Amino acid sequence: MVEYDAVIVGAGVLGLATAYHLKSRNPESNVLVIDKFGAAGQGSTAKSAAAFRCFFHSRTNFALSDSSVEFYKHIQNDLEFDLKLRWTGYLWLFDEDEYCKMLPVLKDLASKGLQYVEYEESDLVKKLDMRTDLTDDEEAQLMGLRNVRKGILIPKAGLIDVDSLVKFYESEFMKLRGKIQYNTEAMEVIVESRQPLGIPGEPFFWQDATVAGVKTNRGLVKAKKTIIVAGPWIAKLLDSIGVECFIKAKKRQVFSVKAKTEALKKLLFTKEFTDAGCLPFTIPPTPSAYIRPAPEEDALWLAYADDFPRAFKAEDNPEPEENFYKYGLYQVIVKYFPQFTGCQPFSAFAGLYEINTIDHQPLIFEENGIMVVGGASGSGIMKADAIGRIAAALYKDEEYALLYGDRKFKVSDLGLKDRNIEHEKLVI
Amino acid sequence: MVEYDAVIVGAGVLGLATAYHLKSRNPESNVLVIDKFGAAGQGSTAKSAAAFRCFFHSRTNFALSDSSVEFYKHIQNDLEFDLKLRWTGYLWLFDEDEYCKMLPVLKDLASKGLQYVEYEESDLVKKLDMRTDLTDDEEAQLMGLRNVRKGILIPKAGLIDVDSLVKFYESEFMKLRGKIQYNTEAMEVIVESRQPLGIPGEPFFWQDATVAGVKTNRGLVKAKKTIIVAGPWIAKLLDSIGVECFIKAKKRQVFSVKAKTEALKKLLFTKEFTDAGCLPFTIPPTPSAYIRPAPEEDALWLAYADDFPRAFKAEDNPEPEENFYKYGLYQVIVKYFPQFTGCQPFSAFAGLYEINTIDHQPLIFEENGIMVVGGASGSGIMKADAIGRIAAALYKDEEYALLYGDRKFKVSDLGLKDRNIEHEKLVI
Structure with a gap:
């Protein structure tokens, strides 16, 4: 059985942005994306109002959205991949x-x-x-x-074609020889002892245990790192192993x-x-x-x-x-x-x-061998690129992520333990 | 139909401590406790390891447990109601x-x-x-x-008979003419417009709405204030109205x-x-x-x-x-x-x-006309009295609760908005 370096659960815009940046920074890694739908971006991503703005007061919001939107501009203008950006304001x-x-x-x-x-x-x-x-x-x-x-x-705000954005990340990820398996639903997270003893019912509480992959409707997927980017479904998967993600x-x-x-x-x-x-x-x-x-x-x-x-x-x-x-x-x-x-x-x-009920900002953290990327709370499209880059930096255990335009972003700022979010004063 | 001043959902140790203190501080209020079981303390309360300690490093833990245990001593020694306290350490x-x-x-x-x-x-x-x-x-x-x-x-730690503690609060509450209705399960929280217009499907989002009671297996219970003290079931009730309680x-x-x-x-x-x-x-x-x-x-x-x-x-x-x-x-x-x-x-x-996944300390807050008392995370017995007093203070809109022994406790410290918890350094 193949053990992947990373399995990413969810081929929405956040899952694919994560997959692309992770794979582009780790070209030799064996990365698999799975999704329950038959194609990319068919869940909540497809139901977005598909608008963006780069006008926020909070440092966090501004860094994530402005760098992402600048990257989308770059995709459209320099890479000539049409995202149908429209600067309506x-x-x-x-x-x-x-x-x-x-x-x-x-x-x-x-x-x-x-x-x-x-x-x-x-x-x-x-x-x-x-x-x-x-x-x-x-x-x-x-x-x-x-x-x-x-x-x-x-003025620096407008509309974007979400399907095109998703297709960009999907095709770039596949060009890098990333694998995607559709119609594959993660039913359960698999936990194993780090040092299995062959006793029925392992792991026991005195054993050191870690997430080892996911059970899907098409069989077990084993991976060194399991990355859950399943939007509103994250909590269901994490609840089954008792890990809190604060997403509803x-x-x-x-x-x-x-x-x-x-x-x-x-x-x-x-x-x-x-x-x-x-x-x-x-x-x-x-x-x-x-x-x-x-x-x-x-x-x-x-x-x-x-x-x-x-x-x-x-x-x-x-x-x-x-x-x-x-x-x-x-x-x-x-x-x-x-x-x-x-x-x-x-x-x-x-x-x-997929609302992060603590502070409505994205959550990117790792716990017990499982990575969680989510909680974008309705602004996932406009922040997807930055979120993908920060997730890739966490995967590589880096202190800072480099967002598009060479902006540094401290990875732990979006984590749970040392979370450091600036609250938004400009609320619609 | 009777409209109660307050309905308390849950006759576990926290629900009854809340009921007793609320009623004793508001003797004229019409207070009803409901519980799905046929008697008091039959849920998680009955499954407790029934131990306590008054030795904590955090100001929060110490204030809540020490004042509660001092009150339990008072119940046993001065009021001569046997709680079978045993100072095993x-x-x-x-x-x-x-x-x-x-x-x-x-x-x-x-x-x-x-x-x-x-x-x-x-x-x-x-x-x-x-x-x-x-x-x-x-x-x-x-x-x-x-x-x-x-x-x-x-040394200041030991065992307590939980059933006796629950019976103390229940009987004192009833002496004050509080009402308890057993075999009554809250199925749903009821939300109404503050100014109903008679349109089908109210409240709409442009209306000011508030919680007005609970729907039970034995009919509607209307109340000016609904207080959910249902332990591990709090989240289910609150999820249905989109209020986060951070309890799992x-x-x-x-x-x-x-x-x-x-x-x-x-x-x-x-x-x-x-x-x-x-x-x-x-x-x-x-x-x-x-x-x-x-x-x-x-x-x-x-x-x-x-x-x-x-x-x-x-x-x-x-x-x-x-x-x-x-x-x-x-x-x-x-x-x-x-x-x-x-x-x-x-x-x-x-x-x-009923774990408060933010910081494992009790949560006592009000939002949209509903009060939540819970999240004691395994130390509900040893903190029940303080929790009941703080809940009663919140009900009365007081800034400080007076715990047993005249200790002042800032009510908002256990709330969500201005939460102020000292983390425990003495973790078992």
Whole structure:
């Protein structure tokens, strides 16, 4: 039986970014990726809203996303592998309170060279044909919706084609002679004694034991290092060997509305903000339901990452809920953008966030011979490249990872033991 | 339908200590305790090793256990409610390395007035008829067992009758006209809008929502405050509303060996260490399987809290495993104490630790109208009274709880947001 140097469980964007960087830094290593689906990126990766921003206040968030997005630019511009990057920007619509709270953070970021553009309420009304003042709208008041006072546009942000990104990592990994086995589901993590004695039921608690691979629906896969990058399914695998990862799954839903009317077309294809030829990724005030432009399908996606009382639940086929659109998203968005009046979703999909419930930042650690890479909490796409590089550095036992653009990142900062995360002050 | 001021889910030792202190501080409040079993303390509480110690290095551990045990003394001595406290002490058997590591901690504790007694290897051999030097034992070497160099006896430690403790809190709570409903299982936490609009499917994400009670097998229980003290089952209830509690369950097993032989009787009823008339709670070196004397049943309990790869799993009827005794506990203990040679367990039981995987200290917090009291991680009995008082203080929105003996404890120190725990340096 082959013993791999490393088996990576999960061929989503994080698994493949990890596989590529690990293999490229260890060309002689025998690395296998397995995934339960028949192709790459078919789990939560495929259900992403596929947007990114490089405008964060926390050192951690900024380093991970900015270096990843710079690498994606490099893939597209220098390696000529089209990721369909579209620099639509992010447009935050703040009410008075939110704006006052964010202003010092924004100014601080500006002083560090990060760019943003500020829009007055009247500009927004003109450019977006939107309603900013809901004071006289009884329903909106009952819903607790806030007036829009300012718009903040972040230019270094936009959309990406996730499938292309996944294919890039997959093909590069395979060019390096990495192996991928699809339709292969990890059912269980295998633990063995380091010095087996041949007693039934080993390992016992007085023995030194370590993870030795995974049991799959297609047989045992043995490896010197097992790397779990299975997103919302990580906890299930780790629970079976009593290792805590602090990752829980939550359903996320996206509803796609076709821009059939002139008013919606005008909104979707507005050129008022950037050169991207469409609306920025737009976020009205709290509760911060958002509009994600999907110009290639003549659509606008509406979505919201709900917290309480949305259950933590890892489920195989999460379904979008009609009422979540009908009484939730639609009701909020239509108050600000009357262009949506009467719109039904043309299609919808649901996926799972793999939430790190400690601090919503990625977790990359090793314990008892098993490596865990996950917990990206909804920003896995925009941080995937950095996460892959940090995972590869941990695999090589290095103190620092070198992110794209030669930025150094301390590996243990994303670990459990010496975790050192800067909390984000710029929360949508 | 009655709306209670508070419903407490779980009539284990933590649930009832919470119920008693909450009710005694709010005599007019309408407080209901529910439990799925037919009587108090029938879950993990009943499966405890029922030992305590007041000798910890961390401020947190010491405050919680010392004040609780002082209150138990008060119950027994002043209130004349027999808890069958027995001051057997704890006896740690350290190898050279462990002893050197612990010495500064012990000295620090001694300087703070905490008492301990040190025994030399030769004393231990004489007093316990034990083997301290396993150097020439090939099997013991293969098992990685260490030689015993020193013994440290902690006198302020011992055994307690958990059932009596539970009955104390239950009866005091009922004297105060608290209500308990047994055979009532909380299936689900109920969430409602603070301002219901009568729309089907409320609450929606733009609504302000809060926990309003629990759905049970015997109908809905509505309450202004829902307090979950369900031990290993807390996470299941909270997951359904997407609230993280960082609590996971692990099976723990205890095997009871009858002291049939003269050698075992001598060991069990040794008077060499304390006035308790029996062996201290005795912990040989790493891996730290332990012996818990059970003089009232002429038995010695053997147990070990195994970590990796013991699964995190909340199960209804955890079973003790034959091999855990046969190849695990027995093999370790018999090397140090040949008196156990050939011993089979007379009985065995298994329960669940409710482990707080962040720092193994209790968690007492409120979020979205639900209070959580748990995560005692195996030391719930010895900290129950303090935990109940802190929970009652949180219920009353007080900054500080007053523990028994007038010790102040900052309530938020055991919360999630401003958690402030001193880590324990004296780990068994």
